[in-house]
């Protein structure tokens with residue numbers, strides 16, 4: 001296969017074609033540098049400029065104030081599942097001070113994974129868990145059991161597997177709000193001052209695998225105990241501008257290009273959000289008028305703009321759907337094994353035309369297969 005498909009992969013995921021073209025063009029030789037991004041020192045002026053550009057672009061796009069630090073780390077969001085409690089709560093045997101139990105709002109599989117790692121590190125409490133209804137909904141404010149002296153409240157803004165997304169941040173009062181935004185980072189504007197910390201691995205919406213962006217309110221750095229292993233300590237990375245050890249230089253370079261694309265080609269996150277909403281609506285509308293042929297997993301009020309998760313009447317039809325879609329160059333539509341059905345991941349870089357083709361395919365498929 002030589003032509004590009006419409007790739008609905010949940011991650012690593014589709015990247016903007018203009019960014020891929022720029023990467024290809026400059027791979028042999030970065031303009032003005034005389035060497036590839038893959039060949040230069042992380043301590044070179046050229047890389048420092050790239051790192052600085054990535055940070056500046058993120059600050060501009062998200063309106064990140066100066067009292068927040070931005071870190072570029074490795075280990076994916078999974079490592080953040082451990083680093084968050086190690087640094088921000090009083091971790092077992094390693095506490096700078098005990099900051100109280102870490103509270104978790106569990107709205108899907110990733111929230112559950114995050115919680116499980118935290119249990120190994122600190123005192124925890126579950127503020128809410130949607131397991132009872134298979135993570136198809138979000139809690140109303142009155143349903144949280146928040147501990148007022150909690151170290152922090154952790155939630156997952158978009159549950160990639162179940163396709164459940166918080167329309168806005170949960171209200172948690174004075175307790176620092178920590179967000180795993182891995183799969184909706186940069187998909188819409190967010191109000192950074194509401195957060196103690198946001199983190200996101202890049203490979204869904206912001207770049208390739210290999211780098212995880214952490215945005216952290218600087219005063220929270222005081223919680224990190226000196227006895228933590230160097231890499232696991234946010235203070236280490238903040239004090240060394242993410243250059244304590246060799247950072248994922250190539251991945252950071254791609255983040256700088258993606259963020260530039262969001263600023264110059266898209267026109268900012270409000271515009272990106274409008275595009276994402278209209279893409280998602282195309283698919284949800286098909287589901288809603290399908291008279292039960294397609295059934296969405298998430299309840300309507302918390303449907304994800306990034307991962308559209310739905311089922312067909314039978315397993316046979318589900319496999320027929322994915323194989324016929326693939327013949328039309330619509331790929332990676334199989335749902336996560338824990339949920340089944342179909343998952344169409346339509347991140348920032350999925351072109352509108354790709355979504356329109358999938359919409360048309362869904363309509364056609366229903367016509368030929370509904371009883």
Ligand SMILES: *Cc1c(COP(=O)(O)O)cnc(C)c1O
Nearest residue numbers: 076077078110160180182183201
């Ligand atoms: C993909 C994903 C992760 C895991 O990221 P890794 O980089 O594989 O560690 C965590 N949380 C959410 C919400 C995700 O979508």
